[in-house]
Amino acid sequence: MKSKTAVVLGCKGQDGSLMCRSLLEKNYKVIGLIRGELKDESNLHKLDIKNKIKIETGDIKDFQIISNLIEKYQPDCVYNLAAQSSVGQSFQNPKETIDSIVNGTMNILNVCKIINYTGRIFFAGSSEMFGNIESKANIDHPQQPNSPYAIAKQTSFNLVKMYREIYALKCTTGILFNHESNLRPETFVTQKIIKTAQEIKKYKKKKLIIGNIDIIRDWGWAPEYINAIQLISNSNLIKDHIVCTGKATSLKTFIQKVFAKLDLDWEEFTVVNKNLFRASDIKRSCGDPTPLFEELGWKSKVNFDSVIERMLNQ
Numbered sequence: 001m002k003s004k005t006a007v008v009l010g011c012k013g014q015d016g017s018l019m020c021r022s023l024l025e026k027n028y029k030v031i032g033l034i035r036g037e038l039k040d041e042s043n044l045h046k047l048d049i050k051n052k053i054k055i056e057t058g059d060i061k062d063f064q065i066i067s068n069l070i071e072k073y074q075p076d077c078v079y080n081l082a083a084q085s086s087v088g089q090s091f092q093n094p095k096e097t098i099d100s101i102v103n104g105t106m107n108i109l110n111v112c113k114i115i116n117y118t119g120r121i122f123f124a125g126s127s128e129m130f131g132n133i134e135s136k137a138n139i140d141h142p143q144q145p146n147s148p149y150a151i152a153k154q155t156s157f158n159l160v161k162m163y164r165e166i167y168a169l170k171c172t173t174g175i176l177f178n179h180e181s182n183l184r185p186e187t188f189v190t191q192k193i194i195k196t197a198q199e200i201k202k203y204k205k206k207k208l209i210i211g212n213i214d215i216i217r218d219w220g221w222a223p224e225y226i227n228a229i230q231l232i233s234n235s236n237l238i239k240d241h242i243v244c245t246g247k248a249t250s251l252k253t254f255i256q257k258v259f260a261k262l263d264l265d266w267e268e269f270t271v272v273n274k275n276l277f278r279a280s281d282i283k284r285s286c287g288d289p290t291p292l293f294e295e296l297g298w299k300s301k302v303n304f305d306s307v308i309e310r311m312l313n314q
């Protein structure tokens, strides 16, 4: 049987590299797109898959790059996991964030429409577009984006929906809640806490200097979310889905548990610095995992404590 082909746009980030590895394990031919150069410490090296995928270079906003990729490789599925992914950085660079996410999405959809691409197209959405969530958000939850990143993700979500409904493209958005692993840089808070606590344990650092620890998030394990994304993009049900655990925990609890696992007193080593607070932040975010379970049979199996253990032990 002919093996399937997938194009992974943004293949060196956390989700992109995990997606490539998972597709390789399923015998896909995998083509990954990167924008800049690949450094030795990249996730593709860490996962030992650099020589197993075909790497192409270019920007998702470039018409020729995307059309050439699709026409050359005729993929069964295109995964768009590219573009700026830090909410924090989006406050520093709003134009670059909105440009990369919105115009990237727009270009991919436009190319697929023009060349009559009939395969599946997956877009990584974000729970950030909902803003604060009192209980558990489903797909119809009101949207109140409060950062440049969230506005860009909301726009991308609406564009995908429009191209699906008006132009019948087989495109869907998976609205991903926070999902973590060691493949992220320390600009993301969980990796910052894990690395700093480990260094404090080895007497290499004295303090964890952190922003708002009262925020509450629905934290999941990134490799599991990759499975959910594949279920969404392989399903005959062509619609948007929420990917989450349904459990909400504070950042303070994350810190307490990490330090406790290393036999450290978190209060002794943690300093809250108001300069690290965001201009506007989401207090509480949590999703409803029931629809994805009922419709596609996916639910998260790695709980909050296991996320911490896995991050500490990798």
Ligand SMILES: C[C@H]1O[C@H](OP(=O)(O)OP(=O)(O)OC[C@H]2O[C@@H](n3cnc4c(=O)[nH]c(N)nc43)[C@H](O)[C@@H]2O)[C@@H](O)[C@@H](O)C1=O
Pocket: 085, 086, 087, 088, 125, 126, 127, 128, 176, 177, 178, 179, 187, 188, 189, 190, 192, 209, 210, 211, 212, 213, 215, 251, 276, 277, 278, 281, 282
């Ligand atoms: C769903 C969503 O999930 C991720 O976005 P994020 O939630 O902004 O991730 P983060 O790890 O940067 O912040 C989490 C929370 O932690 C607070 N926080 C406190 N102190 C620090 C701190 O020192 N650094 C950071 N980075 N955050 C801090 C910060 O204010 C925020 O409330 C991305 O995958 C994104 O792509 C995405 O879509």
